Amino acid sequence: MKCPYCNEEDTRVIDSRPADDGSSIRRRRQCDACGKRFTTYEKVETIPIMIIKKDKTREAYSRSKLEEGILRSCHKRPVSASQIQNCVNQIENDLYNLEKLEVDSSELGEIVMDRIKDLDKVAYVRFASVYREFKDVNTFMDELKKLLK
Structure with missing residues (x-):
């Protein structure tokens, strides 16, 4: 090494x-x-999982890409690096437990949303705003209402 x-x-x-x-x-x-x-x-080396994007193209799952997205959503939030690593590990375990070689990006996005919700509510809304492509304030408010229930 x-x-x-x-x-x-x-x-x-x-x-x-x-x-x-x-x-x-x-x-x-x-x-x-x-x-x-x-x-x-x-x-342990695993078989690479392919992520099927919205436009139907495929790309290999990337842990670093997942980490970057979560780090961005947690920017300036009271979330430690170890909490982020644990969240990424849980998401990866959920992903591998699907036992699929190809996973829709929407399915991965929902897994991430579920895990981030437990990590930090503001990070959840930040991630959701990008993932769900909020077009206006009303869709943003709808997501906040779901979170408050």
Whole structure:
């Protein structure tokens, strides 16, 4: 494993333990050259899931794209990085539990909406405004009314 600080190839594992979600291994490593420590995660490789977009094109599922969307919706909100990671892990588990090789983007969007609602209400409304493509204030208010029920 390359050191992210000096790009040296020689690093060693100091500690290994299951990650919080139980589906990966967290490894603490130390670079033999510069002495700095860093963390890596090891996950089981799965068959890539294809996301069917609204225009019927297909693209490979991207964890980083999902994280970016959730990070954007949680911008300047009291949501920690670990809460976001846990949310992404839960969404991924939900996605893989569907046991499908192709998933509609609308189905993934609904899974994300359900999980974000539990994370932060403002983040939920932000995500919903982009996901549901609010056209005017009335559709925005309709979503807020659903949230308040």
